[in-house]
Amino acid sequence: MKKDVYSIRLTPFHRIMVITLIFTQYILALFSFVLFYNYFGFPIPFIPYPSLANARTTHTHYIRNILLYLFFWAQHIIMATLKYKLAWVTSCTYFALYDRYIYNIMSGACLWIMCAYLEPSYILIFSIPMWVSLLFMAVGIFFLIAGSISLGSVMMPIPFDKIVNDD
């Protein structure tokens, strides 16, 4: 018989694990986003990884770069499928509790790997005024902040105060 509802109890071990994973995902997200922005946006000083903006070579590594982009997207797509989640939950019920954090941590790790191994070249096609770039980037950041505020804790499997306080 197919089981649709899974009951899990938050033991002290699981509470500690969840809080650890929450902090790990935020720290990793911060680092990996800085590396990613350094790659596609304005280069950040002292970051030893490559950047599209200040690539020095015209030697191309298109296939290698495309494979790294696809590696990142494959992780995102596979780990988001219902089939993958059900396969884990049926063998380990507590996976439902950790799924979101494992997904975020794996995404951060894959982003880090991608940024470390990309090898961009510099063959200029066209450019736009810098103010246009900054203006539309600000619009994008506004959408991200407004979307996150509206979404609230929808993406959290269990609210943080419940993990810390409730039985």
Place this chain on the structure above:
Amino acid sequence: MSDGIYGYIRHPLQAGVLFVLIFGYYTYTVDRLIFLGVNILMIVVGVLMEEKRLCYLEKDYPLYMEKVKARFIPFLI
């Protein structure tokens, strides 16, 4: 789910990522265009798949799609 910016566009987070990726820097090299091509394609395909899944799982989602027509830019697309 039509509070705040979700009352104007259905995918504000993906729209934000697209804006930041496309306008992240002011020079466009061959590598940047490939980077944009792959990432825009994956985000758009992801959004279409997500909408299909939400229509299947949430009975109110088609009504929300009727109410909020724009996916990424308010009143446009």
